[in-house]
Amino acid sequence: MHSKKRAHANLVDNQWKSYGTREEHRISITMMEEIYQQWVQWDLYDADDGTNGRPLPYYIVPTSELLDFLYAQINKYCFLFEHILAHTGKTYSLPETVVIVVALRALRFCYGSSLLGRESLLYKDRWEVKRSQKVIVKEGLGMRESIERCGLGWFLPKFNWNTWRLAAPHGENVLAGNLLMHEEYKRRWRAVKDLRDVFIRFN
Numbered sequence: 001m002h003s004k005k006r007a008h009a010n011l012v013d014n015q016w017k018s019y020g021t022r023e024e025h026r027i028s029i030t031m032m033e034e035i036y037q038q039w040v041q042w043d044l045y046d047a048d049d050g051t052n053g054r055p056l057p058y059y060i061v062p063t064s065e066l067l068d069f070l071y072a073q074i075n076k077y078c079f080l081f082e083h084i085l086a087h088t089g090k091t092y093s094l095p096e097t098v099v100i101v102v103a104l105r106a107l108r109f110c111y112g113s114s115l116l117g118r119e120s121l122l123y124k125d126r127w128e129v130k131r132s133q134k135v136i137v138k139e140g141l142g143m144r145e146s147i148e149r150c151g152l153g154w155f156l157p158k159f160n161w162n163t164w165r166l167a168a169p170h171g172e173n174v175l176a177g178n179l180l181m182h183e184e185y186k187r188r189w190r191a192v193k194d195l196r197d198v199f200i201r202f203n
Helices: 004-015 031-039 063-086 096-110 144-149 179-187 195-201
Strands: 126-130 134-139
Touching: 004 063, 063 096
Parallel strands: none
Antiparallel strands: 126 134
C-alpha cells in the first residue's frame, strides 16, 4: 500500500514536468502513430511546431497523457495482485503464487525503461529446451505476439478469468518464480493445497 501511495503521489506531482526522450518497447510504432493522429485531432499539438513539415525522429507526448497511461498500466497489474491476495488464506497455493509472480513482474516492466524482451515469462509464448536428452516445454505470457498484432503488450489468452488462474495446460509450463520454489511446493503440496479448487470441484 505504501508503494501504491508513493506511485500515486509521483504521478500527480509530476504531471506538469517536461521530460526528455525515452525508448518504448511495449507499444508498436503503428499504435503510436494512431495515438499521435488522435492527439492531432484533439488539438494537443500546435499547428506550427517548427518542423517545417519534416517528420521528427520521435513523438512528442504530453506528460499528462503519458502519466495517465502509466497510471492505468500500474492499476491493472496491482488489481490482479491484490485480488489474488485478498482471496487467499494464510498459505498460498502454487497456482496462486504463479499469478502473483506474473502480476508483480508485469508491474515492474510496465512503467520503467527495462527491456521487456529480456523477461521470458512476459515476452515469449512457447519454446522448448533440452535437459539431459529430455525436451522440456516452457511458456510465457506472449506479450511479443500481442504487441505485434494489436500494438500494445498484454497477456495471451492463457488465463481462466472465472478462477483467476492460468488455464491448463499453460500453468504447468509457465516460467514463474524459480525451480527451487517449484520443488518446495511439490515436496509440501499437501500443506499448501488450494482449498478454492476443492470448492470449485464441489460446486
